[in-house]
Structure formats: structure tokens, C-alpha cells
Amino acid sequence: MDVALVTVGDELLAGETENTNATWLAKRLSGAGARVTRILTVPDDESVIADAVQRYRTAFDAVVVTGGIGGTPDDVTKAAVARAFDRDLVVPEDVRDHLEAKAERFATDNPELVDRYEMELDLDAWAAIPEGGEPLLTDESFAAGCVVDGVYVLPGIPEELRAMFATVADDFGGDRTIETIHTPAPEGAVVTQITEARERFGVAVGSYPRKADTPGRVTVTGDDPDAVRAATDWLRERIETVD
Structure with missing residues (x-):
């Protein structure tokens, strides 16, 4: 929608x-x-x-x-x-x-x-x-x-x-699914992983810079929940994360 x-x-x-x-x-x-x-x-x-x-x-x-x-x-x-x-x-x-x-x-x-x-x-x-x-x-x-x-x-x-x-x-509704990963890594350090995740899983992946007191974010978005989940898991294995 x-x-x-x-x-x-x-x-x-x-x-x-x-x-x-x-x-x-x-x-x-x-x-x-x-x-x-x-x-x-x-x-x-x-x-x-x-x-x-x-x-x-x-x-x-x-x-x-x-x-x-x-x-x-x-x-x-x-x-x-x-x-x-x-x-x-x-x-x-x-x-x-x-x-x-x-x-x-x-x-x-x-x-x-x-x-x-x-x-x-x-x-x-x-x-x-x-x-x-x-x-x-x-x-x-x-x-x-x-x-x-x-x-x-x-x-x-x-x-x-x-x-x-x-x-x-x-x-309002739809099949759009969003997952978020929080990372201390600067945007430039995750470009390769984001690019590969997009190509491998057919999802949209965005990165957003860290601020003074908050970590950066990587978001995975798509219409297939399984693909979003798989891409998120794959990225978590390759990007430093924080809770």
C-alpha cells in the first residue's frame, strides 16, 4: 500500500x-x-x-x-x-x-x-x-x-x-517489513556489506550516521519478510552491532 x-x-x-x-x-x-x-x-x-x-x-x-x-x-x-x-x-x-x-x-x-x-x-x-x-x-x-x-x-x-x-x-497495511540494526561503525565502514546484501537478498538497505550519543543505523526493508529477516541476519554477522 x-x-x-x-x-x-x-x-x-x-x-x-x-x-x-x-x-x-x-x-x-x-x-x-x-x-x-x-x-x-x-x-x-x-x-x-x-x-x-x-x-x-x-x-x-x-x-x-x-x-x-x-x-x-x-x-x-x-x-x-x-x-x-x-x-x-x-x-x-x-x-x-x-x-x-x-x-x-x-x-x-x-x-x-x-x-x-x-x-x-x-x-x-x-x-x-x-x-x-x-x-x-x-x-x-x-x-x-x-x-x-x-x-x-x-x-x-x-x-x-x-x-x-x-x-x-x-x-492501512501491507507487506512492507522493516528491520533495524544499530552499529557503532561509521557509514563508510559498511558500504561493502550493504551493497552485497541488496544484491544477494533483493531488499532495500539504508545506512544512517551515528550521532553524538546514539549509534548509527542500518535498515533493511522489503515486501518479503523472509528475505528481510535473512538479509538482517546476514548483515548482523558482518557488521559490528550494539543493543
Whole structure:
């Protein structure tokens, strides 16, 4: 299963916010056996988001889009996804009712916040999804996410993202297997072994340099678990390793 990630936010491109969502999702998807082959960060620009989604939705088995699904003026992601599919944004009555009840509970539990900031809640923006999409709702998020023909639209706030991803995690999988070897050896010392392992076992092997307080890594990746295991065992016999 080939997956593309599209993370939305001017703050990501400006370096004001670290893109932890992309790292977290890539680890979860790879761990499930899927293969992440694109990670793209785009601004809060409806046309740019729509163009990326339109291109990726036909090129990949699934696209995960994160960020910009709330009710503020710069939250244009759901409108962009609707545009990519040439569909309208709609407000399902049951989703709006769910969010309205949630907002009422929030107001009851936090009257000082509501009064102090004179909060105006745009329930229609929170509840809106592209026509024909499946809404995604969690306790952690006010805004509804959605799934539209293999495109998964999730929040940008990390805690909300992780909770909503959990509701669709079973949709992602595959035969991709990854094994990791930790080694104190510098990258230049394992080139011969890596090259031979690739040719001998038909797997992908990558090496990543050691840092000040952590060893280097050699990763073995492939669609055949037996080949990955055999290559890993073969490399462990020829590369100095650490636990």
C-alpha cells in the first residue's frame, strides 16, 4: 500500500512549528506495513492544497492530509479537498448536531472562557465535509475530519490527529517489513556489506550516521519478510552491532 502525506500550514513552512505529525504518521504507517513514498508540506492556500490532493489521489493508494480543518479563516483544507474532487462542501445534519451538543457541554463546563472571550463557534465550518465523504469524529477534536475516496483529512493539532487516526488505522497495511540494526561503525565502514546484501537478498538497505550519543543505523526493508529477516541476519554477522 503506497501512501502520500500532505501536511498543511504556513507555520510549518516558516519553521515556526516542527512537523511532528509527518514523522508520527510515517512511523505508524510504515509499522503497519504500508509504504510512505511522498511527504509534502503546503501552505494554507486552497488552490495549492487542491492541486496536491488531485495529483496524489490518483497516484497513490491513500493520501493523508493533516491540518487546517477548523473554523478559522485560514482553515481551508476541507474546501480544498472538495475542490480536488469537484464536489461541494456539505454540512451533514447529524454531524452538526453532534458538534452542537459538544459545544454546549464545553460552554457549560467552561463558562468563564466563553464569557471572557465572547466565543463565537462556527459549527457549520466545523461540521462541513466534502459531499459523499465519511465524517470522522472524536472526543479530542471539535472539527470533523473525513474520508473521501481514499483521501483522509485529519486535524493538525497532534493530540487530535493521533486520536482521529486511531479511528481509521485499520485501513492501512501491507507487506512492507522493516528491520533495524544499530552499529557503532561509521557509514563508510559498511558500504561493502550493504551493497552485497541488496544484491544477494533483493531488499532495500539504508545506512544512517551515528550521532553524538546514539549509534548509527542500518535498515533493511522489503515486501518479503523472509528475505528481510535473512538479509538482517546476514548483515548482523558482518557488521559490528550494539543493543
